[in-house]
Every structure is written in structure tokens, then in C-alpha cells.
Amino acid sequence: MADVTHAQIEPTTRCNFACGFCAGRSMRQGDLAWEAFVAFLDAHPGLLHVELQGEGEPLLHPRFFDMAAECRARGIAVGLITNGSLLDEERIERLLVAGLASIHISMESADPDQFRRIRGGKFAKVRQGIARLAARRRARGQTQPVIGLAVTVLRETIGALQGICDLYMAERLDGGLLVQPLQTMASYADRYDPAMTAQLLAGEDWRRFLALRAALGQALPVRRTEDYFYHALYAGFDPARATCPWLDHGAYLNATGTVTGCCFMKEETDAFAAAADRAGGDARRAALVGTLDRGIVPAACRGCSTAAAIVAARTVSAA
Numbered sequence: 001m002a003d004v005t006h007a008q009i010e011p012t013t014r015c016n017f018a019c020g021f022c023a024g025r026s027m028r029q030g031d032l033a034w035e036a037f038v039a040f041l042d043a044h045p046g047l048l049h050v051e052l053q054g055e056g057e058p059l060l061h062p063r064f065f066d067m068a069a070e071c072r073a074r075g076i077a078v079g080l081i082t083n084g085s086l087l088d089e090e091r092i093e094r095l096l097v098a099g100l101a102s103i104h105i106s107m108e109s110a111d112p113d114q115f116r117r118i119r120g121g122k123f124a125k126v127r128q129g130i131a132r133l134a135a136r137r138r139a140r141g142q143t144q145p146v147i148g149l150a151v152t153v154l155r156e157t158i159g160a161l162q163g164i165c166d167l168y169m170a171e172r173l174d175g176g177l178l179v180q181p182l183q184t185m186a187s188y189a190d191r192y193d194p195a196m197t198a199q200l201l202a203g204e205d206w207r208r209f210l211a212l213r214a215a216l217g218q219a220l221p222v223r224r225t226e227d228y229f230y231h232a233l234y235a236g237f238d239p240a241r242a243t244c245p246w247l248d249h250g251a252y253l254n255a256t257g258t259v260t261g262c263c264f265m266k267e268e269t270d271a272f273a274a275a276a277d278r279a280g281g282d283a284r285r286a287a288l289v290g291t292l293d294r295g296i297v298p299a300a301c302r303g304c305s306t307a308a309a310i311v312a313a314r315t316v317s318a319a
């Protein structure tokens with residue numbers, strides 16, 4: 001097995017927002033134990049990049065800054081996705097001296113009413129936090145962390161992407177947009193209520209979404225894409241020649257202290273191993289890679305587009 005170089009670590013499932021599409025809202029609420037966090041790092045000495053993000057607001061973890069410092073002390077790059085609601089003066093100063101590679105702030109719309117309807121939080125406060133973070137970074141003469149936005153696109157917010165881009169430009173951000181459609185994997189979609197299910201992209205929505213995403217990719221100033229965890233993890237991925245990057249050289253540590261293949265695996269039966277059990281995790285990774293190589297989507301990966309692309313490529317090459 002390749003070494004695990006990239007890991008997403010979920011500091012907590014607690015959140016002060018209430019997004020209707022968030023799996024975390026129906027999961028056990030709690031924080032990752034410090035001991036499990038350190039045990040995971042100890043068991044994976046090849047780590048190059050950790051993304052502190054999961055189904056809760058990372059900055060609510062009482063030891064978030066200790067986590068970032070522990071990673072940096074080990075030479076591991078650190079990225080953060082936050083809902084942006086806790087970006088007060090003190091946290092911003094701490095974030096700017098923490099040595100983070102990237103910070104992305106999540107939102108679906110820059111319209112305050114739509115934002116509140118979807119997230120249950122105040123857009124003005126988030127906007128103020130983004131402006132303050134970007135201004136303080138400039139004032140300090142720092143180029144890192146790059147600052148961008150993470151966007152989940154619902155059917156009703158495809159048209160809101162322009163407003164998000166306007167915000168990006170107005171605040172002179174440089175970390176790009178991480179744009180993904182509302183998740184269709186069962187581990188997420190099974191938790192949606194009927195109103196949220198109606199927000200899944202369908203038919204013509206997809207054409208609009210893909211066209212807009214491609215246009216945005218070219219329109220926005222973006223710096224150092226190698227700083228983004230997901231870009232680095234998927235760099236050079238070709239389903240015809242390689243397996244899933246998560247299974248090859250990635251791992252997901254959830255807030256219960258259990259390792260899985262990626263964030264899509266939320267059932268207890270999906271668990272690979274305890275945080276410290278590197279051999280157990282490697283064995284489960286190898287088993288899923290073997291299943292994909294036989295042209296079969298493992299049960300834990302059902303509905304995943306990466307798994308589907310790999311299986312399609314294996315099926316074509318076997319024909």
C-alpha cells in the first residue's frame with residue numbers, strides 16, 4: 001500500500017449553524033479526543049497534509065489551535081474549512097500565526113435572507129469575519145493562508161454563484177472556490193427532508209452548474225492551488241490508471257476517533273480501524289482497492305462518482 005500522505009480530520013460534529021443538508025446534524029454530537037488525534041498522527045508518520053474539517057464547525061473544538069500546532073510541529077500542512085461565524089479579532093490573529101496553508105469559508109449564497117434560510121445563521125457576521133481575516137492578512141504582509149470559499153450548490157442557489165464570486169472579488173480573496181453539488185451519496189441524501197431532497201440537481205440543473213463552475217474556474221484570481229487539500233489529494237488522478245486517491249494515499253479520521261476511507265463513510269459498518277491501528281486501516285484500504293480493481297463498487301462506496309469512474313474504466317479495459 002502507498003503511504004497515507006493526506007488525511008481529513010473531523011475535530012467535532014457540533015455546530016452553531018443548522019444547514020438542512022448537513023449529515024452532522026443527525027450524528028452523535030461530540031469532539032474528537034486529543035489522544036485519538038495524536039495517536040492517528042503517530043500511526044501515520046508519512047502525512048504531508050491534513051484538512052481540519054468534518055460534519056461540525058472545527059473552531060468549536062476547544063483544542064483546535066493545539067491540533068493545528070501539533071500538525072505544523074510535525075511538518076504537516078494544514079487546511080481549514082469553517083462556517084466563518086467565529087472569526088472574531090482574537091481567533092483571526094491566532095489563525096494567522098498558526099501557519100495554515102488555506103482557509104475556506106463555507107456558504108451557499110451571499111444573499112442574507114437565503115443564507116439564513118439555508119444555514120440558520122447571520123450572513124452579515126460571516127461577511128464581516130471574511131473581510132477582517134483578509135484585511136488582517138494583508139496588513140501583516142502574509143501570503144498564507146490562502147483564503148477562499150467552499151460552496152455547496154443547491155438547485156435554488158445555482159444562480160447565487162455570481163453573488164458569491166462578487167464577494168470573493170470584493171474581499172480580494174485568493175484561495176479559489178471549492179464548488180460541489182448537493183451530495184447524492186446515500187450517507188448524506190438519506191438524511192435530507194423532502195424539501196432538501198427537492199434541492200438535488202437534476203437534468204438541466206447539471207448543465208447550468210457545470211457551465212458556471214467551468215466559467216468561474218477561469219474568471220477568479222486563484223493562487224497556489226497546490227495549497228488546497230483536495231486538489232493535492234486528487235492531483236493527476238486518472239480512473240483508468242489509478243485507484244481512488246482516498247484509498248490509495250488518504251484517510252478520514254472522524255470525531256469518534258475512528259478511521260474510514262473518506263467522509264462518505266458514515267455507518268458504523270464502514271469503520272476501518274481505530275485511530276492508532278494503522279495495519280487495520282491499511283488492510284481495509286487494500287480490500288476496497290481490490291474490489292474496485294475487480295470492477296465492483298464496494299458497498300461502502302455505493303453512489304460515489306469516483307468509484308463509478310474507476311469501475312467503468314476497469315470494465316472498459318477488461319472488455
Ligand code: SF4
Nearest residue numbers: 015019022055056083
Ligand atoms: S456550517 Fe457546516 S458543519 Fe455546520 S451545519 Fe452547516 S454544513 Fe454542517
Ligand code: SF4
Nearest residue numbers: 244261262301304307
Ligand atoms: S471510492 Fe468514493 S466512497 Fe470510496 S473511498 Fe473513494 S471517494 Fe470514498
